Amino acid sequence: MRKRALFAIATRSILRNKLRTLLTMLGIVIGVAAVIVMVALGQGAQASIEAQIKGLGTNMLMIMAGSTSQGGVSQGAATFNRLTIPDAEKLARESTLLAAVSPVIFSRGQLIGGIGNWRTTIMGVSASYQTIRDWPVASGSFFTEADQRSVRRVVVLGSTVAQALYPDADPVGQQIQIRDVPFTIIGVLTPKGQTAGGNDQDDTVLIPYTTAQAHLAGHSRIGQIIASTYSPGDLPAAQEEIRAIMRESHKLAPGDDDDFTIRNQDDIAQAASGTARVMSMLLAAIASISLVVGGIGIMNIMLVSVTERTREIGIRMAIGARSGDVLAQFLVESVVISVAGGLIGIVLGYAAGVVLAKATGWTVATPLDAALIAVLFSAAVGVFFGFYPARKAAALDPIQALRYE
Amino acid sequence: MQPAPPVIRLEGVTRVYSTGENAVHALAGIDLVIGTGEMVAIMGASGSGKSTLMNILGCLDNPTAGRYELDGVSVTGLSRNELADLRSRKLGFVFQGFNLLARTSALENVELPLLYDRSGRFVGKESPAPAALRRVGLGERLHHVPSELSGGQQQRVAIARALVTSPSLILADEPTGNLDSRTSIEIMALFQELNTQGITIVLVTHEPDIAEHAHRIIEMRDGRIVRDAPVGARRIAIPAAPAENAA
Numbered sequence: 001m002r003k004r005a006l007f008a009i010a011t012r013s014i015l016r017n018k019l020r021t022l023l024t025m026l027g028i029v030i031g032v033a034a035v036i037v038m039v040a041l042g043q044g045a046q047a048s049i050e051a052q053i054k055g056l057g058t059n060m061l062m063i064m065a066g067s068t069s070q071g072g073v074s075q076g077a078a079t080f081n082r083l084t085i086p087d088a089e090k091l092a093r094e095s096t097l098l099a100a101v102s103p104v105i106f107s108r109g110q111l112i113g114g115i116g117n118w119r120t121t122i123m124g125v126s127a128s129y130q131t132i133r134d135w136p137v138a139s140g141s142f143f144t145e146a147d148q149r150s151v152r153r154v155v156v157l158g159s160t161v162a163q164a165l166y167p168d169a170d171p172v173g174q175q176i177q178i179r180d181v182p183f184t185i186i187g188v189l190t191p192k193g194q195t196a197g198g199n200d201q202d203d204t205v206l207i208p209y210t211t212a213q214a215h216l217a218g219h220s221r222i223g224q225i226i227a228s229t230y231s232p233g234d235l236p237a238a239q240e241e242i243r244a245i246m247r248e249s250h251k252l253a254p255g256d257d258d259d260f261t262i263r264n265q266d267d268i269a270q271a272a273s274g275t276a277r278v279m280s281m282l283l284a285a286i287a288s289i290s291l292v293v294g295g296i297g298i299m300n301i302m303l304v305s306v307t308e309r310t311r312e313i314g315i316r317m318a319i320g321a322r323s324g325d326v327l328a329q330f331l332v333e334s335v336v337i338s339v340a341g342g343l344i345g346i347v348l349g350y351a352a353g354v355v356l357a358k359a360t361g362w363t364v365a366t367p368l369d370a371a372l373i374a375v376l377f378s379a380a381v382g383v384f385f386g387f388y389p390a391r392k393a394a395a396l397d398p399i400q401a402l403r404y405e
Numbered sequence: 406m407q408p409a410p411p412v413i414r415l416e417g418v419t420r421v422y423s424t425g426e427n428a429v430h431a432l433a434g435i436d437l438v439i440g441t442g443e444m445v446a447i448m449g450a451s452g453s454g455k456s457t458l459m460n461i462l463g464c465l466d467n468p469t470a471g472r473y474e475l476d477g478v479s480v481t482g483l484s485r486n487e488l489a490d491l492r493s494r495k496l497g498f499v500f501q502g503f504n505l506l507a508r509t510s511a512l513e514n515v516e517l518p519l520l521y522d523r524s525g526r527f528v529g530k531e532s533p534a535p536a537a538l539r540r541v542g543l544g545e546r547l548h549h550v551p552s553e554l555s556g557g558q559q560q561r562v563a564i565a566r567a568l569v570t571s572p573s574l575i576l577a578d579e580p581t582g583n584l585d586s587r588t589s590i591e592i593m594a595l596f597q598e599l600n601t602q603g604i605t606i607v608l609v610t611h612e613p614d615i616a617e618h619a620h621r622i623i624e625m626r627d628g629r630i631v632r633d634a635p636v637g638a639r640r641i642a643i644p645a646a647p648a649e650n651a652a
Contacts, residue, residue, distance in 0.1 A: 005520050016508060315504045318465065319566065320493025320521035322486045398465050402504070 010333040013305075021337060024301045027294025028341030028381065029348060032374045034287035036349025036367070037356065042280015043365035044357070046273045052193060053269040059099075059232050060132055060265045063087075063225040063242060082250060082259050085209070088126075088225045090249050097238040098227045100128035105212045106223040111205065113176030113185075114165030120158075121204040122178060124212025124222075132228040140172035140187030147186075148208040153215065156187040160202040181215045183207065235264050284370075288377070294341065295381035302334050302389035313393050314401030327394035334386025335379055342378030346371045410477065412574050412605045413439040413462060418471030420457050420628075431457040432468070433628035439607065441573075444600040446616035447609045449625035455609050456578070458625065462607060463496060463576050464488045476573040493521050497567025499608075501579035503559040505551045511538060511562045512547040518570050526570075537565040541595060557588035564595060568604070575599070577608035581615055587644075593618040594642035618642055 014021045065083045088103035095101070105124035110117055129135075130142045143154045155176060162171055171185045192201040209222070229238045239262050246260050306313070313326055350366065357364035420432040431454050439445055449455040460466035461473060464480055465488070473480040476495050483491065492498075497518075505514045515534040519527050527533065538544055541561040551559050560580060567575050577596070581589035597618060600606050608619065616622050617640040624632035 009520075012509075311504065312506060315506065316517070316521070317489065318463070318492065318498045318504075319518040320489055320570075322489040322521070324486070325521055399460050402465075402500070 006328055006332050007336070009329055010336045013309075014333060014336060017305075020301060024297055025337055025341035025344065027297040028291065028338050028378050029294075029345040031288065031291030031294045032342045032345025032378055033349035033352060034290055035284050035374055035377075036346055036370055037352045038283035038287045039280060039367045039370040040349070040353040040364045041356070041362065042276060042283055043367050043370075044363035046276040046280065047365055048363040049272045049276050050269060053265060053272060059229045059235060061098075061227045061229070061235065061238060061242065062263045062268070063091075063227070063246065064223075064261045064263070066259065066261060083222050083225055085213070085222060087246060087249050088222070091225065091227065091242060091245055094245050095227075095238070095241055097229055097234045097241050099230045100126075100131045101225060101227040102126040102129040102132055103209050103222040104129075104224045104226060105209050107212070107216060109179040109216065111161065111165065111176055111178055112180075113174060114171060115167065116165065118161055118164045120161050122212065122216060123204055123206050124209035124216070125206055126209055129206065129226070132226050135192060136190050137187040138190045139170050140185070142187055143206075143208050148210050151210045151214050152208065153181060153183045153211055154186045154207065155183040156189060156206045157185060158189050158202040158204040158206075159191040160200055161205055162188045178205065178207070179216055235266070239264060291377065291381060295338070295385040298334050298338055298382060299385035299389060302330060302386055303392070305333075306330065306389045306393040309393075310396065310401045310404040313396050314398050314404065317396070317398035318402060323394040326396075327390045330390035330393050331383065331386050334390070335382035338378045338382030338386075339375060342375045345378070346374055349374075411438045411440050411474075412443075412476055413437060413607070414472075414474040415461075416472040418461065418468045418473055420454075420461060420466070421469045430628050432461070435471070435628075435630060437623070437630065437633075439605065441605055442600070442603055443621060444596065444606045444619045445608070445621045445623060446619035447607065447623045447625065448611060448613070448616050450611070453625040454628040455625050457628075459576060459578055459607075459609050462574075463498060464491045489521075490523055493518065493570065494524055495573045497570065497572040497575040499560070499563050499567050499575060499577035499580045501582035503551070503556070503563045503583070505559055505562055505566075507552070508550055510548045510550055511543060511554070511565075514551070514562055515565045515569050518566060522570065533569050533571075534565070537569040538562070540568060540599075541565045555588075556584050557591055560584065560588075560592055561595065564592075564599075568599070572604075574605045574607065577606065579610055580608060581610065581612070589615060590642045591644040593640075594644050597642055614640065 063083065083103070085103055088101055091098065092101040102125045107122050107124075108119065109122050110119050127143055127145045127148050130137075137156065138159065140156070142156055143152070147154050155178065157165075157171060165171065165176070166174070170188070172187060174185050176183050176185055189202070189206070194200055207216075227238070227242070229235055242262055243258065247258065250259060252259065316326060316329075317323075353364045353366070356362065415435050415437040418432055418435040419430065422429045422431055433454075435458065447455050447458065457466070461468050462475075464475065464483075467483070467488075468481065471481075475491065478491065478495075480488070480491065506517070512534055515537055516532060519532065519534070535544070535547060538547055541564050543558060543561050543565065546554065546558065551562070554562065560583075564575075564580075580596070581592055584592060593615060596606055596608070606619075608615075610616050617636055617638075619636060620639060621633070621635050623630055
């Protein structure tokens with residue numbers, strides 16, 4: 001039997017019952033659209049997370065206090081913060097693989113300047129922080145090693161802070177009070193956007209860590225040390241090197257656990273995008289249940305259709321159709337319904353994705369592979385759920401079928 | 406009136422339906438030869454076995470025992486698919502209830518058997534369907550759907566559908582059963598005309614005056630042939646004017 005004829009027969013009998021076909025398709029349409037939207041959202045989230053993590057800087061390593069090596073349980077959390085400025089200085093001095101090292105002293109405080117005041121994160125870092133984070137200035141300049149050595153009260157503003165306090169003018173050269181200590185603004189950073197966790201990275205000010213110690217925090221323990229290597233290939237070796245230097249610096253005996261954790265950008269990226277991936281897979285899995293329900297709808301209608309058309313099947317058999325021809329006819333019919341539903345679902349899913357992206361500001365990817373999979377999957381649904389009714393039709397006895405009223 | 410070679414040769418054909426413990430002998434040993442170009446009517450009361458015989462002649466059913474040769478091909482023991490191919494190649498069916506596909510044009514109904522042809526006879530050739538419809542006098546109504554046609558016209562479409570593959574044999578099961586007497590005569594006239602063109606026709610009917618349009622009447626009772634005789638004075642169907650297809 002010619003394939004085109006088969007397709008034509010299926011299309012005609014589908015078009016004969018437009019409303020019924022439409023309702024049958026609806027299950028598949030909704031299923032596929034749901035899968036597409038979910039995958040689009042998931043992939044969008046993943047992509048934006050990956051972009052943000054790239055934005056952390058290149059070839060970056062983070063050293064944090066405490067050990068998280070044992071099954072993710074923070075083993076060292078109970079101990080006091082063991083990262084110190086001497087650790088950072090020792091790393092900078094002794095490491096051969098690190099291009100730059102910077103301690104990071106976190107604190108929060110009130111800024112007064114420009115048009116008002118603003119509470120933000122104050123980070124005490126070294127001059128090489130800018131290199132590690134790959135974070136250019138929009139205006140002015142970053143502080144130098146000389147500023148750092150001389151414990152100068154200079155500050156570089158994140159773009160959110162600059163926007164908040166100096167909406168109309170370039171703040172470079174202005175005075176600002178940080179926790180009542182006067183600082184000179186020497187630069188404004190370019191925007192970096194949100195972190196994977198939704199924090200605004202630009203809502204921050206950077207000062208030399210020496211100044212932070214002298215004028216603000218008053219202690220030498222630090223939240224983390226960040227460093228960068230010359231090339232991404234150096235990361236594993238650098239990690240080992242850091243570990244050796246840090247153990248020496250902390251005077252750990254050979255059997256002791258590390259009391260610090262080293263993470264590279266890949267780890268962070270994988271953890272974050274892994275979460276997003278699991279979420280999007282979960283959502284897609286839930287959405288695909290509706291595809292299965294749609295498939296059952298097709299099966300139901302195909303069974304009705306086979307019963308209704310028993311006589312037609314008898315006629316076709318009497319004039320020479322083989323069982324296989326009848327099977328193919330009904331199978332093609334259910335596949336045409338499901339694939340057509342799938343295609344409509346893709347269009348609808350994309351449209352919903354675009355609307356959602358516009359309405360919520362979320363990043364929505366356009367997953368072409370998901371569309372392809374959705375079509376193949378809906379075709380598979382058509383075959384799977386169409387097979388039983390089609391086989392039922394093909395197994396009819398032509399004599400009985402012709403006599404069927 | 407028995408030109409060789411025969412289209413149908415039945416030898417000792419039986420058909421037994423077993424329903425639980427009872428065995429019903431629908432056919433209790435049939436020997437029958439029908440030659441090319443014959444027009445044969447099979448008569449009998451309901452339950453006489455004529456429908457079963459028709460099913461077996463139509464390759465829709467297999468005999469329980471005995472031999473059946475259709476146009477020189479042994480039908481006995483063929484699979485479902487082989488039977489389907491045989492129907493496609495050698496047989497044309499005309500039913501009492503016309504059995505056309507609804508909402509499908511006359512032309513497409515007639516083209517239906519070509520869809521299932523596996524011999525490749527019609528590949529790359531002009532479709533024989535319009536010619537078949539012209540042959541039954543419906544050349545002007547190719548694109549009408551069954552609901553737009555009268556009963557007689559629908560039966561003509563069915564006959565065209567049976568003709569389209571140039572079968573060795575046309576089997577008509579009560580072809581006039583749903584038609585009024587005037588239209589019945591017209592259909593019988595068409596059958597006679599096709600028969601004179603050399604087409605072998607076997608028809609089942611319970612109306613004697615319809616049967617008398619054939620060359621030969623076979624009467625059945627209780628699964629056996631009780632009478633097999635040529636028609637002495639064959640009725641020639643003269644359709645009352647105006648003919649329906651001219652309307």
